[in-house]
Amino acid sequence: MAPAVDLPRDGGGNLTLEEFAGKPVVLFFYPRDDTSGCTKEAVGFTEMAGAFDEAGVAVIGVSKDSITSHDKFRDKHALGVPLLSDENGDVCERYGVWKEKSMYGKTFMGIERSTFLIDSEGKIAKAWRKVKVPGHVEAVLEAAKVL
Secondary structure (H helix, E strand, O other), X not given: OOOOOEEEEOXXXXXXXXXXXXXXXXXXXXXXXXXXXXXXXXXXXXXXXXXXXHXXXXXXXXXXXXXXXXXXXXXXXXXOOOEEEOOOOHHHHHOOOEEEEEEOOEEEEEEOOEEEEEOOXXXXXXXXXXXXXXXXXXXXXXXXXXX
């Protein structure tokens, strides 16, 4: 079963997975607002939002950035998917995406870009780890269509 999600979202209020009971959900975790890969991924999900809607699938993004950061990111890139703030990292930990990473010889903790396709019964149907952005949104949509 997919771990519970109840987090503040861009624009105010909270969003929970329970709100989507009976409907498949794509939950994508990304490292940081307004970085190149994260922007491409969020824009890609926004551009394909109509196709996900047609398939009856909700799409939600999660990072540890603040709501203020999410609001700026959403407005700057006209994003059309909800962005949730997991500032304390509880949800990231439960989904196993908070990992040790390395860049330029330095190690640090961060979100490993990951996507989870959750079926209408709340079970993780498919997980993508260490996601590479090119072609990813399309691959998630194809998997979502067969749920």
